[in-house]
Amino acid sequence: MRSTLVVGSIVAVFAAAAFGGSMRRRAIPHVAAALFEARGAAEASARGAGVEPPVDPTRIAEWIDALGKGGAEAIEAARALAKPGAGSERAIDALTTALGSKDAMLRGAAANALGAIGPAAHRAVPALIDHFEDTESAGADDVWILASRAVGRMGSAAVDPLVAKLDASRPRVFTAACGALHDIGPDAAKGLTRLREEITKDGDLTIPAMFAVAGMGKAGGEALDDIARMLDSRNFHHQYWACRAIGELGEVGAPAVPKLIDRLNDGVVSVRRHAAAALGGIGPAAGPDAVAALIAALDDKLEPVREDAVIALGKMGEAAASAVPKIQEHLAGTRMTARARLAGALWRIAPSERGAAEKVLFEELESLNAPWSAAEELAFIAPQCGRIGEVAARLRSENAETRQFAAMALGGMGSAASEHVALLRQIANDSAADEDTRKAAAEAADRIGAAK
Template identity: 30%
Template sequence: MFAGIDEVDWASMEHAYGPADDVPDLLRGLASADPSEREAALDGMYGAVHHQGDVYACTLACIPFLFELVVDPAVPDRGGIVELLTSIGGIDIDEDDIGEAEDEAEAEGAANYAMAAAAVSAGAGVFFALMADDDPGVRVSAPLALATLHGSPARVLALLRERLTAEPDDEVRLALIEAAGRLALRHGPLTGRIADWLSRLAAEANPPGLRLAALAQLARCAPGALPGDVVRVVAGLLRQLRSAAGTPEVSAAGSRALGAAADPAPAEAAPVALVGQLRALSAEDRAGRTAPWTADLLRTLHVGLDDRVADRTALLADQLCSPDPGQRIDAVRMTGGLIRAWRGSYGELVRLVGEQLVSKEPRLAEAASHVLEELFGLAAPAGDALAARVAADPGAWVKEWASGPPGLGSAVKALARLGDARAVPALAAALERPEVPHDAGYAIGHLGPAAAPLAGVLRRRLSEVRLDEEAYDRASPLLAGLTALRAGEAAPEVLRILRGAPEYRGEWLRTAALRALGAFGPAAHCAVPDLRALVRRPGTAGAVEAAEALWAVDGDAAAVLPVLIEGLQAEHARERRAAASALGRLGPHAAVTAPRLRALLLHEELWLRVDAAIALWEVSGRAAESVPVLLAAWEKNRHVRVRVAECLARTGAAGAGSDAARVLRAELASVRRHHAMDGGYGSHDTYEDEKLLALCRRALLGNTGKGPTT
């Protein structure tokens, strides 16, 4: 084995972390008799040689040796190596991708992907024999490898069907069905045949897990072939799986193949390698479950159901009523994913998530509070449940972390973001801690007048902040809370921060203090001399923020206009944006800046164009030039939509039959959240989208009031 490995000039190649001269040791480690060495070697392959899916020259050089490993029955854990080869060769790249590369490095990367796909596909025939390997871990991995890599999909499909009748391991059988779905997605001409086969599997008297797997793959590759009563069918299959609690469908061998463990590893045996840590987390999550793979099947089903929100909601509601805590944990997590990506009527679903807060299973209650934390106003049906959990567990009001400042507990944060006054006692207690949670001030901002009693403690704690290198971390949550409350009585304490901000993070701290003073408005009149001194130094850091605060406090347009006009000429687009937004707040008092703002409508930076268009509208009172810019930005970048909708709602330009009204109505008609994306999300995504919907409705109603838009 490994003939010629030392003849490869590994040192001349590189991987993600430098020279690739350690690759031979990683390859040999994959064949080690020591499980920890194999684990560390696989971790190194994914972490450096195939880092985040990248393919380097050293990755290509590894391919022949990886094939040697997978065909040697003496090598343990070959299933992981099969998966590694599948990942290396499974990215589709063609000549167009190489030709369209923007630079030499990108072209080289695309060429490496293409060569990897060709090299692994050329050797993919070995996976046919592995379909009947003695190691169930290999048999779990081989079907997807063939479906992804082999150039004869019809032959692969025939073998998948043949192996399904002969395969004794239930989890391997699920892998065979998943591979069929992969084939259908990659090879369109086979989709009809595969869909017919999957439909028969889903309808016949097969084990419930296999039928569920067939339905999940149908949802992926041929959703139109799903039965009309798919929710009822799936709910029935889940009940069958629960009733089989004493007879697990997955063999011990199959569970081991996918990394499950019958017993948790002792603390001293905790894995060091990332691969091992992921395996341990998977084992912990699967522990005690009758059919731990059910969650993956249901996630696949939900992805396939896509915009069928009513069906997905009904299915999750059924799961949330399951007597199986594991199924409810899965349902809670999937509920969060559904609401983040799709608009719908979720009141009953949210109420059911709230019911999980009283579960004795800590993972279930924690999952529920995390989901509710990201729902903001949509969490209202769970408000009483959240309040009860907060009242019952003061120890969870604040979350301590191994490093960094503490944060609010999920239930407290969810209740505050809901705007529920029952969060105030927990926030008051958090503000008295030696170190105030970093997110306390932002939570206060959602409570409105109900949080007014907290102004006193915020003011006192701010007066106690030492003006040293830690001042920003200690003061920023307090300033955020005072800003939200518009607590003008705290102006003296804020001025102390403004005047004494240390050099370290001083600009950030001064900006936060200036925003607070601006929010206080005329109540911060004692700050006018300091603000005037700052605006007399245009071009300095914070001058625009100081000008904006001075306008809010004193209304002196003559004093702030020169600073803001100079800000429009700043080097960085971020500073220009701040100046444009501030000019917009001056309204007609800044009419003289209209030509300068008009010139920015053609700037290459989209966000600057948007801010300039809004400001031009507000200083001139005319929409004709601004609306086309705003609507073009709306179509080009979904992240500007809330900003644009705020302007349309405030200025009333969405008259019946207008282009703006058409755009707003199209947004309201969409079931997909405006910034939903596959593979990632932000904690405020749902909040921002619900805000957008409210603004669209308000704009269409012609409400041009100057009130808050949240």
């Protein structure tokens, strides 16, 4: 009973990181929703926050000294060191010492900085692991979440200490270790035997164990049968996260396709959605039966299922050619509001229809429907069809949302949009522009600069 309560408390922290503050305290009824969502949120935050300037090597000694003083000065010093740049390794010992502070904000900032330094800070792994049960808040995340994320950036040197912490009697430590193993990736395969044991129990720690395996790619295929069995679990949360894990494993998950199709057809809505997404994650290797099932899902009564199904079809490319008539039917009709996703899938599947798909995407970028979806699609498509300049032209739109999402699209293109950085900087510094547009332009320019 105690384990279940601990697990439930863990979940509320992780649950909605990817969905913003309004979801912050909505509990997902099982552990490690966090592990997927907190990582996704961290990646999204990194993409949206722009690019930090590198560490100023002339100030490292000053910041190391500040770390020992505590208080706001020490927190700012730790944050300053959480950036790329030669010389930050000199602060590893001071940052490790700061993990012992009574101030949770400083502990969290120190953990984050050590993670930013990466494998060079591997000697801090034991101290970071000691904070896997540190539940104090360090701002947006608790200290233990930041410690888990930091260890996950330490590489293969952290694997043995993490595997040693896969102790079911300490669920928070187990969960944090799984998050770090996921982030390490294929090098974490040494933990597969222990993780598989926990997956097959269909119990409280099955979800974090599946999550850890999901990050291992092909190496994680060894546990595919165990994860696929969770698609038949009586616990629909286990079904849901099994879908997520299989989709992340990629084409190695192809043997699970028949069960994924079953859940796409008969699962609760969250399971149906993620079964569709998992088939897309597997890609063309999922085969014609998966394509047929996804085409049928385009007529699901719920919009989120239909949207995930069409995104999945797009990921299959020309292997999903039989979906073109149904996609065109929905584009011509009014049933699906996610027209940008339909157009994006059509563009990927049918080269002969790309002109029509691009027309829809530019219409949607200027619509009130889902311009963010159009921006995401155009970030991928516009560089390939030579229409980056047309996206940039929308930076001068009279519609503020169009300007913002045009900037987002350009930022997503990376170095392909480098010729528009000057315009983005100009808009970012234009006092006459609205604040949201200035911010979007600045973030886009930073993202493009980082990709060069």
